[in-house]
Amino acid sequence: MQQQISVITLGIQDLERSKRFYVGGFGWTPVFENGEIVFYQMNGFVLGTWTRQDLEADMRRPGLTAPGAFSLAHNVGSAGEVERLMARLAAAGGRVLRPADAPPHGGFRGYVADPDEHAWEIAWNPAWTIDKQGHVTFGL
Numbered sequence: 001m002q003q004q005i006s007v008i009t010l011g012i013q014d015l016e017r018s019k020r021f022y023v024g025g026f027g028w029t030p031v032f033e034n035g036e037i038v039f040y041q042m043n044g045f046v047l048g049t050w051t052r053q054d055l056e057a058d059m060r061r062p063g064l065t066a067p068g069a070f071s072l073a074h075n076v077g078s079a080g081e082v083e084r085l086m087a088r089l090a091a092a093g094g095r096v097l098r099p100a101d102a103p104p105h106g107g108f109r110g111y112v113a114d115p116d117e118h119a120w121e122i123a124w125n126p127a128w129t130i131d132k133q134g135h136v137t138f139g140l
Contacts, residue, residue: 005045008072011052011064012116017093018049021114025092026074026085043134052116067117075136079108079124086110086122094120 012018019038022028032039037050056062076082082100089112090096097119100110109123127139 007046007048009048009050009055010114010116010118011055011066012049012114013052014115015049015051017115021089021093022047022049025089025094027088067113067119071111071119071121073121073123075123075125075128075130077124077130082108082110082122082124086112089114089120089122 015033015036015038019030019033022038022040023030028040030038031041031046036054037048040047040049050058052064052066056064074085076085086094086096086100093115094112095117097111097113100108100122102108106127107123107125109121112120112122114120125139129137129139131137
């Protein structure tokens, strides 16, 4: 079976507040939106932000909680971009969870929570390449 992820959907409380973070912070452009969901076309998959109550109803799984035991990551092309993007995300309604620093394995990273407490690692790893389409290739 092909290794791929098609869509990641995050449950959110407030669509406009979430859009301020993803559009204003990351600078992403929605490809579809209505009163309950926004989709962003990513590099090979789609990210959705869907009001939690509608996501719960669709899954027939009431009582979803956030944050979950996971983090999402956004890699950038240089160490300097990490702190700049983290500052933009914080100004767009995010919350810095861990200021940027150099981990023992190399690179530079920090963590920011979106307005619904989903954790985003903002990272630069000198061994990982990012192509013009934004595809990250794992490297050692």
